[in-house]
Amino acid sequence: MKISVIVPAFNEEKLLGACLDSVRAAFSGLPGAPEHEVIVCDNNSTDGTAAVAAGRGVRAVFEPLNMISASRNSGAAAASGDWLLFVDADSRLSAATLGEVIKLIGSGTCVGGGALIVFDPAPPPWGRVLTGLWNVISRVFGLAAGSLLFCRRDAFAAVGGFSPLLYAGEELTLSRALKRWGLARGLGFAIITSAPHVSSGRKFRIYTFAELILQAFRFSLRPFSSVRSPAHLRIFYDGRR
Numbered sequence: 001m002k003i004s005v006i007v008p009a010f011n012e013e014k015l016l017g018a019c020l021d022s023v024r025a026a027f028s029g030l031p032g033a034p035e036h037e038v039i040v041c042d043n044n045s046t047d048g049t050a051a052v053a054a055g056r057g058v059r060a061v062f063e064p065l066n067m068i069s070a071s072r073n074s075g076a077a078a079a080s081g082d083w084l085l086f087v088d089a090d091s092r093l094s095a096a097t098l099g100e101v102i103k104l105i106g107s108g109t110c111v112g113g114g115a116l117i118v119f120d121p122a123p124p125p126w127g128r129v130l131t132g133l134w135n136v137i138s139r140v141f142g143l144a145a146g147s148l149l150f151c152r153r154d155a156f157a158a159v160g161g162f163s164p165l166l167y168a169g170e171e172l173t174l175s176r177a178l179k180r181w182g183l184a185r186g187l188g189f190a191i192i193t194s195a196p197h198v199s200s201g202r203k204f205r206i207y208t209f210a211e212l213i214l215q216a217f218r219f220s221l222r223p224f225s226s227v228r229s230p231a232h233l234r235i236f237y238d239g240r241r
Contacts (some may be wrong), residue, residue, distance in 0.1 A: 001105065003036040004081030004153075008063075008071035009053075009089035010043040011241055015200060016052045022092035024056075029095035033102065040089070041075035043068070049089075066230070066237070068146070069162035069170040076153075076161060084156055088147040090200035092120070097195040101150050104190050111182030112151025113190035114144020114175070119201030127204040135196075142179060142189050146171035148197040155181050168236055169227045202241070 005023055009016050020038065027033045040053040040060040053060040063074040076084055083105055087093055097115055104110050116135045123131060138145060149171055159177035162170040179189040203212070215234065230237035 001034045001083065002081040003034055003083045003085055003102075003105075003150075004076075004079030005036060005038045005085045005087055005093075006072060006075035006079060007038065007040045007087055007089050008043055008068055008075060009040055009045065009049045010066060010068075010071070011045045011047045011049060012089035013045075013048040013052050014241060015090040015202075016040070016049055017056065019087065019089050019092055020053070020056050020058055022094070023087065026093045026095045026098040030099055030102065033098075034105075037079070037081060039075050039078050041071045041078075043071035067164075067167055068236070069164060069166055072170070073161045073164070076156060079153070082153055083150060084153055085150040086146070086148070088199065090202065091147045092198045093148070094195065094198065097148070097192060097197050100192045100195050104192075105150070109188055110190045111155045111185070111187040112144075112149065112178050113142075113188075113192065114138065114149045114171075114197075115192035116196040117145050117147060117199050118196045119204070120198050121201045121205070123201045123204040124209075126209055127201070139191050139193060142191060143172050143175045144189075144191065145197070145199070147199040149174070151178050166227050167230050168233050206241075 007019060023038055027036055038058050040058055041063050042050045042060050043063050044066045050060050061074055061078045063071045072086055085101065104113060116138060119131060137143060155178055159181055163173050166173060182189055
């Protein structure tokens, strides 16, 4: 078994290094961990993202379309593993979370899954409420957060990967597609609860409460068209880091 860790990255020179170091440390911290590779998909960055990957000896591929689903799909296309593990460039993989992923892979009972999330630095009180709400939704409905999602490679190919039409929410669509594929084969879609994945809390620092609520309000008015255009998704595509 081989795991391909895919890290999509747009202008992530500040945080990518810590992410890649965490992946290396997580695998090193697990005796008997399976073979793995790490692939960074440089999503048309204008900073030193590619140089950070090269400086750590990590293979980088390039995706010219500034779109998270396209970046993830390009990384997957370059991967050679039996399992794909998507980790956001502004997050950090722990040995505990990776260990749970490997256990689930080895169990032969699931097609893929995700994990509950925590943020570092910790968000303000209202941010903690939103985080808690998402984690409940993730657990109850079996939906993986984009910061960590893993799946069988053959299942990923069978369902068509991440939707090429979506600039956001693509991980939710893929979660549902993988669940359907797995259900037909007696396989589950697991959400890890014992070892949450650490994501960056920078959006709570960069954007005000009002800006985040306005983004949510715009999405609620036009949920389907909003995720199909970066113009409606400022907090993801305005370049602030």
